[in-house]
Amino acid sequence: MALSPQPLPLLTLGDDARTSRALPPNPRRGARELSVTEIRNALRCPRVFALGRARGQAVAFPIGASSLGALFHRIAERFARELEAPPEPVRALLPHAPRERVADGLSAWLLSHLVDELEANPSAASMPGEIDDLAEALREFARYLAKQIEGTGHRPAEALRSFLQHAELAVDAVLDASGGVPVRVSGRIDALYCRAKGAVDIVEYKLTDEANQELDQAQVALYRYLLRSALDLDAEPLILRFKPGLIETKLSAVAADGIVERTLLPLLGRMVSWSERPETAPATSRRDLCPTCPVRPACVETYIDALEPRDQPPAGAARPMPDPAGRLTLSPPREPIGALPDDTEGMAEAESLAAQIVAQLKRQGVIASLGRKTVGPRLLRIEVTSPRQRVAQLDRAAQDVEHHLAGYNVRFEREEARRYFTAPRRVPRKVDLETLLARKAAFLRERPGRFVLGEGLDGEVIAGDLADGSSCHLLVAGQTGSGKSVFLRALVVGLCHFHPPAAIRFTLVDPKRVTFGGLTAGIGAHLAGPIVHDVEALLAELDALVAEMEERYTLFEHRKVQSIDDYNDTAPAPLPRRVVVVDEFQDLIASRATRQPFLDAVKRLGSMARAAGIHLVLATQRPDRTTVPGEIKANLGGRIALRVQELVNSRIILDQGGAEELLGKGDFYADLGHGLVRGQAPMA
Ligand SMILES: Nc1ncnc2c1ncn2[C@@H]1O[C@H](COP(=O)(O)OP(=O)(O)OP(=O)(O)O)[C@@H](O)[C@H]1O
Numbered sequence: 102m103a104l105s106p107q108p109l110p111l112l113t114l115g116d117d118a119r120t121s122r123a124l125p126p127n128p129r130r131g132a133r134e135l136s137v138t139e140i141r142n143a144l145r146c147p148r149v150f151a152l153g154r155a156r157g158q159a160v161a162f163p164i165g166a167s168s169l170g171a172l173f174h175r176i177a178e179r180f181a182r183e184l185e186a187p188p189e190p191v192r193a194l195l196p197h198a199p200r201e202r203v204a205d206g207l208s209a210w211l212l213s214h215l216v217d218e219l220e221a222n223p224s225a226a227s228m229p230g231e232i233d234d235l236a237e238a239l240r241e242f243a244r245y246l247a248k249q250i251e252g253t254g255h256r257p258a259e260a261l262r263s264f265l266q267h268a269e270l271a272v273d274a275v276l277d278a279s280g281g282v283p284v285r286v287s288g289r290i291d292a293l294y295c296r297a298k299g300a301v302d303i304v305e306y307k308l309t310d311e312a313n314q315e316l317d318q319a320q321v322a323l324y325r326y327l328l329r330s331a332l333d334l335d336a337e338p339l340i341l342r343f344k345p346g347l348i349e350t351k352l353s354a355v356a357a358d359g360i361v362e363r364t365l366l367p368l369l370g371r372m373v374s375w376s377e378r379p380e381t382a383p384a385t386s387r388r389d390l391c392p393t394c395p396v397r398p399a400c401v402e403t404y405i406d407a408l409e410p411r412d413q414p415p416a417g418a419a420r421p422m423p424d425p426a427g428r429l430t431l432s433p434p435r436e437p438i439g440a441l442p443d444d445t446e447g448m449a450e451a452e453s454l455a456a457q458i459v460a461q462l463k464r465q466g467v468i469a470s471l472g473r474k475t476v477g478p479r480l481l482r483i484e485v486t487s488p489r490q491r492v493a494q495l496d497r498a499a500q501d502v503e504h505h506l507a508g509y510n511v512r513f514e515r516e517e518a519r520r521y522f523t524a525p526r527r528v529p530r531k532v533d534l535e536t537l538l539a540r541k542a543a544f545l546r547e548r549p550g551r552f553v554l555g556e557g558l559d560g561e562v563i564a565g566d567l568a569d570g571s572s573c574h575l576l577v578a579g580q581t582g583s584g585k586s587v588f589l590r591a592l593v594v595g596l597c598h599f600h601p602p603a604a605i606r607f608t609l610v611d612p613k614r615v616t617f618g619g620l621t622a623g624i625g626a627h628l629a630g631p632i633v634h635d636v637e638a639l640l641a642e643l644d645a646l647v648a649e650m651e652e653r654y655t656l657f658e659h660r661k662v663q664s665i666d667d668y669n670d671t672a673p674a675p676l677p678r679r680v681v682v683v684d685e686f687q688d689l690i691a692s693r694a695t696r697q698p699f700l701d702a703v704k705r706l707g708s709m710a711r712a713a714g715i716h717l718v719l720a721t722q723r724p725d726r727t728t729v730p731g732e733i734k735a736n737l738g739g740r741i742a743l744r745v746q747e748l749v750n751s752r753i754i755l756d757q758g759g760a761e762e763l764l765g766k767g768d769f770y771a772d773l774g775h776g777l778v779r780g781q782a783p784m785a
Pocket residue numbers: 531532579580581582583584585586587588722766767781782783784
């Protein structure tokens with residue numbers, strides 16, 4: 102006997118809830134009336150918001166904007182409105198129709214809307230690549246919907262009507278900004294998905310890449326808050342990002358509410374005051390976005406006094422944009438140069454090389470002066486100028502110098518107005534972990550989670566902090582012989598050197614059984630458990646860490662603190678930082694059974710675990726598109742590239758070439774969110 106299917110859920114929100122249209126944006130609203138778009142803008146740049154208000158214009162901030170995002174939204178909205186009367190091929194689908202058939206039917210329906218849009222707006226056809234991506238995104242959307250409505254026992258058309266009940270839903274509510282100021286916030290939710298057993302998702306469709314993930318998460322978190330305040334509906338935020346392949350990011354209710362309470366409610370209060378006094382709005386910390394900002398001229402005029410001098414980029418500036426020519430941009434050292442060992446051998450080598458460079462340049466007719474000579478542990482760098490000739494002449498002659506001194510592996514480098522020759526040292530100077538730890542002792546001792554990576558070209562110690570948002574999770578890549586195992590060991594030893602096991606604990610994963618074997622004797626007490634060799638066992642560990650992260654957030658909430666450091670300052674029993682180091686994580690990605698659960702755990706931990714003190718260090722020999730998918734890149738901000746095989750591998754890790762030309766054995770580039778630096782890793 103066939104069982105009758107469960108009734109489909111129905112979500113009653115009021116008469117006008119299905120595809121109701123929000124009010125058009127009204128930039129002339131009062132200081133205490135804000136739109137979700139404005140809040141999103143202010144989160145990225147308070148001045149974009151304040152100028153938009155002052156000029157009575159809604160500003161669409163351009164970062165990562167996809168020109169076809171609006172088209173996708175229009176099609177999705179039209180599709181939702183037509184669910185009452187689907188086209189015949191979809192209406193005719195029977196209960197239990199195979200998922201592929203349902204996906205094909207929905208796909209054809211969605212694509213027919215795309216065709217209509219292109220006919221109405223022929224200029225879009227001038228972007229064939231983007232249109233292809235959009236079409237693929239619509240097919241992905243169809244596949245996703247077909248999967249969600251599978252197995253209800255109802256006709257797909259009916260199941261879909263129940264699943265996608267509210268699209269373009271206008272919501273507004275009065276929220277209490279921090280300080281008790283009431284602020285009316287309004288926005289428009291892309292869709293609500295109603296699942297069996299009454300669970301509801303608030304859905305945001307995105308066609309931009311993960312560069313805006315933080316803003317996207319804040320946006321859906323705010324929608325959840327608004328919906329609960331306005332309609333008493335408890336829904337979970339979901340971001341569907343089409344790149345055009347689909348990446349699904351679900352935010353837990355606790356995480357979402359945490360974002361609103363910790364970040365957005367305080368921001369609302371500040372926005373009210375910026376709206377009243379636009380001149381007080383501070384600049385964005387993402388100064389790299391300013392050149393393409395639509396209100397840049399007005400900004401320069403209005404905030405003229407506050408502009409930073411050209412030569413002082415903000416210290417916290419984000420990772421620099423890759424240079425289209427693919428050259429590397431190195432940041433200046435971030436700390437005063439420490440005492441270098443007495444490196445007479447290196448100095449003598451630099452002198453001799455410099456003399457040969459000057460002689461070679463002279464043969465090309467260029468009279469060069471020598472600038473600073475830098476003697477790094479692996480590299481020599483010699484600055485040259487030609488005060489009496491044009492720099493173009495020096496640049497041309499440099500190619501011949503490279504050629505004539507090929508035996509020294511000399512490379513010519515340009516950094517803005519400066520010119521350098523670099524060459525590897527014949528006898529490298531060993532960098533020793535203990536010395537680096539001693540030189541950075543005060544910094545490292547202050548808090549667990551701080552680490553050293555190595556010694557920079559100028560002798561500075563390159564150090565980082567897991568508490569820092571841009572380096573709380575690290576992605577490490579390096580081919581065989583690059584020094585990856587030595588690097589990972591030194592990282593772990595350095596992290597626990599000044600701190601007891603109660604302050605920092607490691608989970609080490611070593612499928613090849615060669616990386617961490619020798620470490621157990623030295624740091625055994627800091628291990629959360631035996632070294633993990635079996636990747637399946639790691640998944641259980643990651644699940645446990647996700648649960649621990651949630652528990653930590655609950656603890657923080659009770660104590661009204663925002664991070665592990667605040668918590669540990671006041672709690673009787675401090676929590677340890679937890680660091681998971683996975684060598685060769687490509688094994689997890691390669692297996693069908695482990696790929697998705699692994700990526701899901703990385704996404705959860707990657708986006709939320711920083712404040713909870715849970716950190717991931719993922720290392721691979723083979724950084725390619727399959728091993729390092731978008732989910733991993735987006736969530737692991739700190740990047741370390743040892744030597745990799747090819748340019749394409751370097752681009753995957755650093756977003757630019759260069760790591761394929763590193764010297765191996767611990768020579769690395771690191772980007773911890775403050776620009777790229779080159780260094781030599783220590784031997785533990
Ligand atoms: N920081 C370093 N300083 C000096 N020598 C190093 C350093 N790192 C690595 N080496 C040298 O390079 C060799 C290879 O290093 P390591 O075992 O870390 O390579 P790997 O990248 O992990 O390669 P594999 O995957 O083959 O193990 C080491 O035995 C050591 O001799």
